[in-house]
Amino acid sequence: MLHIGCHLSCAGGYLAMGRQALAIGADTFQFFTRNPRGGSVKPFDKADADALGVLMQENSFAPVLAHAPYTLNAAAADPRVRAFAFRTMREDLERLSHIPGAMLNFHPGSHVKQGEDAGIRLISEMLDEVYTPELPTTVLLETMAGKGSEVGRSFEELRAIMDASRTGGRLGVCLDTCHVYDGGYDIVNHLDDVLEAFDRVIGLDRLKAIHMNDSKNPMGSHKDRHEKIGEGFIGLEAMVRIINHPALRHLPFYLETPNEIEGYAREIALLRAAYQGA
Ligand code: FE
Numbered sequence: 562m563l564h565i566g567c568h569l570s571c572a573g574g575y576l577a578m579g580r581q582a583l584a585i586g587a588d589t590f591q592f593f594t595r596n597p598r599g600g601s602v603k604p605f606d607k608a609d610a611d612a613l614g615v616l617m618q619e620n621s622f623a624p625v626l627a628h629a630p631y632t633l634n635a636a637a638a639d640p641r642v643r644a645f646a647f648r649t650m651r652e653d654l655e656r657l658s659h660i661p662g663a664m665l666n667f668h669p670g671s672h673v674k675q676g677e678d679a680g681i682r683l684i685s686e687m688l689d690e691v692y693t694p695e696l697p698t699t700v701l702l703e704t705m706a707g708k709g710s711e712v713g714r715s716f717e718e719l720r721a722i723m724d725a726s727r728t729g730g731r732l733g734v735c736l737d738t739c740h741v742y743d744g745g746y747d748i749v750n751h752l753d754d755v756l757e758a759f760d761r762v763i764g765l766d767r768l769k770a771i772h773m774n775d776s777k778n779p780m781g782s783h784k785d786r787h788e789k790i791g792e793g794f795i796g797l798e799a800m801v802r803i804i805n806h807p808a809l810r811h812l813p814f815y816l817e818t819p820n821e822i823e824g825y826a827r828e829i830a831l832l833r834a835a836y837q838g839a
């Protein structure tokens with residue numbers, strides 16, 4: 562069974578997202594933990610989180626994926642920006658501990674001219690302080706396109722964050738197909754080689770989720786512009802190989818394509834029909 566969902570708006574709460582996922586043929590979803598470009602957040606509704614937990618259990622959902630705000634940057638030079646990152650990551654992890662199996666994905670950060678090594682150290686410091694052992698949520702580093710001074714543009718950089726942090730053994734990775742293609746990994750013509758490199762550098766056992774996006778730009782562009790499935794430079798054939806690959810087919814896939822809800826429903830149906838076997 563293909564585990565697939567898409568990014569949903571959290572405006573109506575947790576249960577509403579679970580119901581919307583069911584309505585479009587999904588068995589999981591992704592959502593922002595708070596306003597992605599600001600960081601403001603609604604009060605936490607435990608009853609709503611519990612109701613989602615029941616819906617997930619009754620419908621055999623795959624783990625849901627929370628996405629941290631884009632403004633979370635532990636690698637920033639500005640101490641106020643860093644303080645926001647620490648506080649936000651901690652609060653989000655505390656909330657997510659009420660949603661069984663939830664994972665938290667975040668963009669590692671941007672080092673803003675301080676250099677990769679400083680960025681990696683600053684990110685690992687945040688994880689050491691806020692990702693304490695009692696928190697049940699698995700935190701995922703997202704593979705980045707390499708726009709500007711983004712940290713996490715290569716498998717080696719993600720590995721370096723894991724190695725620098727005491728929490729490294731608990732961290733997973735979310736592979737974004739648009740981002741890795743933008744980063745220069747040829748998942749269209751050499752998917753096996755890319756996955757071999759991932760396994761060598763990070764370990765495929767650390768790969769916990771896939772962001773399923775086509776790309777508006779050719780390989781190596783470092784632009785980070787998502788496209789609808791089959792309408793970009795990655796193309797439908799390569800996408801179908803990805804969902805069926807023996808090393809990937811068991812993972813949850815999350816669409817972040819430029820779509821309204823009807824478009825997401827169509828892409829989910831398209832990929833379900835292309836999934837081989839039960
Ligand atoms: Fe992301």
Ligand code: FE
Nearest residue numbers: 703737772817
């Ligand atoms: Fe992504």
Ligand code: ZN
Nearest residue numbers: 739740785787
């Ligand atoms: Zn992106």
